[in-house]
Amino acid sequence: MQQMTSRRAFLSARIRQEAGPIARPPGAIDHSFPQLCTRCGDCAEVCPEDVIAIGADGFPRFQPTDDPCTFCGDCAQTCPTDALNIDRLSDWPWRAALKPESCLSMNGVSCRICQDNCEQNAIRFTLLTGGRAEPRLDAALCNGCGICPGLCPADAIALERQPEAQMEALQ
Ligand code: SF4
Ligand code: SF4
Ligand code: SF4
Missing domain, CATH: 3.30.70.20 (Alpha-Beta Plaits)
Structure with a gap:
């Protein structure tokens, strides 16, 4: 508690x-x-x-x-x-926003917590050289459920309020 x-x-x-x-x-x-x-x-x-x-x-x-x-x-x-x-x-105007530079996988430490917990399959990783992987967000799939920011151990995801025009484009 x-x-x-x-x-x-x-x-x-x-x-x-x-x-x-x-x-x-x-x-x-x-x-x-x-x-x-x-x-x-x-x-x-x-x-x-x-x-x-x-x-x-x-x-x-x-x-x-x-x-x-x-x-x-x-x-x-x-x-x-x-x-x-x-x-x-x-x-609902909130969506996930990635900060790849903070992501553990971008720094060579294996982590897929956000991908594994996203029920919308909105986060995928692209393999890079040197054992690194870059997280990518498909903004059209993210529904703003809000779980990934809280689970990320590296503070690499935040919930951000999307501008109205951007929301219309996603719908
Ligand atoms: S606390 Fe929640 S349920 Fe109560 S008035 Fe505010 S928004 Fe509505
Ligand atoms: S907020 Fe929810 S739907 Fe969006 S990327 Fe995070 S886990 Fe997936
Ligand atoms: S899961 Fe909770 S916050 Fe989300 S819509 Fe239902 S009651 Fe509201």
């Missing part, structure tokens, strides 16, 4: 520092989330995959640690306000 708490805190810091805006649960309204969310915690409570954490400010944040989000929509259906809405579930 202590380990989980530390990991959550670490992931929280990573999302804040590198992705700018905080990832809210699926179906979150864009700009007025803090005004509409009552901080009841119901979305985190109901999530069967335990991918919603409550931040120090009391607001929920999207933070997978051991399992990916399945986009079941339970969080959005449970929300008593319009902070989360099932009709916005397909507008």
Whole structure:
């Protein structure tokens, strides 16, 4: 439990520092989330995959640690306000972003944790010389389930919010 708490805190810091805006649960309204969310915690409570954490400010944040989000929509259906809405579930703007220079495989250390855990098969490796391999992300396959950033031991993946135009191109 202590380990989980530390990991959550670490992931929280990573999302804040590198992705700018905080990832809210699926179906979150864009700009007025803090005004509409009552901080009841119901979305985190109901999530069967335990991918919603409550931040120090009391607001929920999207933070997978051991399992990916399945986009079941339970969080959005449970929300008593319009902070989360099932009709916005397909507008999920977050996707994985690789930093290959940090990847263990790029530095000659064998690792395929992200590939092995991606249910969308969105991450593939290309063999390079010197026993190295480069991870590549197929952005059209990634659904933003959020599990790979938390599993990567080298901090080589982050969740990033995609610009609207880019999201349209992916759909
Ligand atoms: S969509 Fe389902 S799995 Fe994803 S955060 Fe909401 S309740 Fe959890
Ligand atoms: S269920 Fe809705 S109102 Fe309650 S904490 Fe989650 S987003 Fe906020
Ligand atoms: S966030 Fe994307 S790349 Fe990462 S495991 Fe999920 S689907 Fe795969």
